[in-house]
Amino acid sequence: MTLGLINANPIVHAKKERVARCEDSHCCDAVDPLDIYDFVRDIRDPEHPYSLEQLSVLSEESISVDDKLGRILITFTPTIQHCSMATVIGLCLRVKLQECFPPHYKVDIKVSPGSHADEEAVNKQLNDKERIAAALENPNLRQLVDECLYSNEL
Amino acid sequence: MDLNDEGSHFELKEIQTLSGHTDRVWSLAWNPATGTDDTQPVIASCSGDKTVRIWERSALTRSWDCKAVLEETHTRTVRSCTWSPSGKLLATASFDATTAIWENVGGDFQCVSTLEGHENEVKSVSWNASESLLATCSRDKTVWIWEVMPGNEFECASVLQGHTQDVKMVKWHPTMDILFSCSYDNTIKVVWAEDDTGDWHCIQTIGESSNGHSSTVWAISFNAEGNKMVTCSDDLTLKVWEADIEGMRSGDDQVLWKHISTLTGYHDRTIFSVHWSREGIIASGAADDAIRFFVESKDSAVVGPSYRLLLKKEKAHDMDVNVVQWSPGENRVLASASDDGTIKIWELATNST
Numbered sequence: 001m002t003l004g005l006i007n008a009n010p011i012v013h014a015k016k017e018r019v020a021r022c023e024d025s026h027c028c029d030a031v032d033p034l035d036i037y038d039f040v041r042d043i044r045d046p047e048h049p050y051s052l053e054q055l056s057v058l059s060e061e062s063i064s065v066d067d068k069l070g071r072i073l074i075t076f077t078p079t080i081q082h083c084s085m086a087t088v089i090g091l092c093l094r095v096k097l098q099e100c101f102p103p104h105y106k107v108d109i110k111v112s113p114g115s116h117a118d119e120e121a122v123n124k125q126l127n128d129k130e131r132i133a134a135a136l137e138n139p140n141l142r143q144l145v146d147e148c149l150y151s152n153e154l
Numbered sequence: 155m156d157l158n159d160e161g162s163h164f165e166l167k168e169i170q171t172l173s174g175h176t177d178r179v180w181s182l183a184w185n186p187a188t189g190t191d192d193t194q195p196v197i198a199s200c201s202g203d204k205t206v207r208i209w210e211r212s213a214l215t216r217s218w219d220c221k222a223v224l225e226e227t228h229t230r231t232v233r234s235c236t237w238s239p240s241g242k243l244l245a246t247a248s249f250d251a252t253t254a255i256w257e258n259v260g261g262d263f264q265c266v267s268t269l270e271g272h273e274n275e276v277k278s279v280s281w282n283a284s285e286s287l288l289a290t291c292s293r294d295k296t297v298w299i300w301e302v303m304p305g306n307e308f309e310c311a312s313v314l315q316g317h318t319q320d321v322k323m324v325k326w327h328p329t330m331d332i333l334f335s336c337s338y339d340n341t342i343k344v345v346w347a348e349d350d351t352g353d354w355h356c357i358q359t360i361g362e363s364s365n366g367h368s369s370t371v372w373a374i375s376f377n378a379e380g381n382k383m384v385t386c387s388d389d390l391t392l393k394v395w396e397a398d399i400e401g402m403r404s405g406d407d408q409v410l411w412k413h414i415s416t417l418t419g420y421h422d423r424t425i426f427s428v429h430w431s432r433e434g435i436i437a438s439g440a441a442d443d444a445i446r447f448f449v450e451s452k453d454s455a456v457v458g459p460s461y462r463l464l465l466k467k468e469k470a471h472d473m474d475v476n477v478v479q480w481s482p483g484e485n486r487v488l489a490s491a492s493d494d495g496t497i498k499i500w501e502l503a504t505n506s507t
Contacts, residue, residue: 103472103473103493103494104443104472104473106423106441106442124338124369124370124388128338128370128388129424129441129474130233130277130322131293131320131338133178133202133231133249134231134249134274134275134293137230137231137249
């Protein structure tokens with residue numbers, strides 16, 4: 001259903017050329033931003049049939065990792081200032097990372113500074129563990145998240 | 155006493171790990187009627203796996219076993235559980251918007267009542283000291299007060315709408331019928347009803363302007379005397395508050411809780427739980443997987459009470475610590491639960507070196 005899209009005309013960018021990564025898993029023990037980016041770049045936007053990378057919602061630069069402490073920080077840029085899909089994008093990122101990284105990694109997700117009208121309120125909701133848990137128990141929301149994560153797989 | 159001796163060395167010894175839940179454990183509660191004299195200690199725990207587990211320590215082996223799994227009742231995460239002061243009833247709060255009341259009928263736990271009314275996830279439930287009232291709170295921003303009637307009937311006495319956001323926890327004062335709630339709106343509210351009028355209203359809101367927290371307040375705990383409380387927050391601090399208890403007892407509703415100390419710089423991630431022991435040790439559980447202990451510091455250089463870190467137990471669990479609770483029966487015994495799905499029993503011991 002595509003009626004009433006929040007942002008009907010997003011700017012779509014070409015996918016960045018992918019650098020071949022080393023095949024031997026042992027030489028890549030330390031997690032770096034590109035490892036994380038590879039897992040999240042193809043997540044589909046909740047509203048448009050493009051990836052978060054293509055819409056410039058995410059870039060490799062928006063990810064930072066402290067491998068020793070086990071902390072990951074992702075900032076993302078919603079396509080418009082009043083994007084109400086920001087929390088859905090945040091949920092998608094979290095679920096994807098939970099699947100790809102050991103559970104001891106602490107993940108913080110924020111909108112990039114100045115990119116959203118309710119930045120503080122959105123950031124608070126994106127990182128309240130209890131709210132996230134409750135949201136993921138909502139079948140409609142869960143279905144939307146699953147579509148964003150798995151629609152590329154066929 | 156060793157708590158005052160700043161040279162004393164403490165360690166947190168792990169007694170046992172309780173496994174069984176298949177999802178994160180959100181909360182736990184020691185049964186207050188057990189663990190003393192000839193009764194073995196009992197703990198209830200609740201989880202994202204939608205169940206509540208009852209654990210008991212064997213008198214023979216001193217080992218904890220799971221005695222019951224309370225399932226097929228809540229249809230979503232069970233977020234909080236608490237025993238009535240007599241230990242006869244267990245209340246469980248769930249994301250399915252209900253609160254269930256359980257009774258141990260000959261070793262078998264049965265759900266004897268279901269409290270409905272909240273519009274969405276119930277986050278916390280609390281019994282008052284005389285077991286005549288129950289309080290619940292929810293993401294729907296309200297706090298409900300229920301009267302306990304004969305035959306396990308519960309009647310809604312009041313629906314309070316003061317908070318402007320998700321209410322995370324409710325807690326009755328240990329001796330008086332004064333109700334405290336803390337919220338995603340960063341405030342703590344104090345609510346009471348004059349005499350038996352049943353007119354429950356908010357007599358104090360502790361916000362940022364009263365030296366309050368600058369982000370979500372997750373939990374509240376009182377000291378044994380009931381004249382102090384400690385709160386923990388997403389703002390990475392613990393705050394200690396004090397009130398004139400005699401004034402409160404004589405029915406003065408103008409008595410206010412005042413800030414006396416902020417413990418800052420000790421935590422670098424959200425603090426989910428805090429619990430004040432009978433002896434005066436404050437335990438905290440945080441999102442950095444650690445458990446910390448604080449005691450009042452007899453520092454003559456500082457005017458007024460201050461607190462010092464007694465011990466930090468790093469990697470107490472493999473993931474976030476969601477709850478810490480002191481045993482009501484045994485001295486310096488603590489239980490904790492985590493996103494890693496386990497419950498751990500600990501003993502805070504002095505290291506005699």
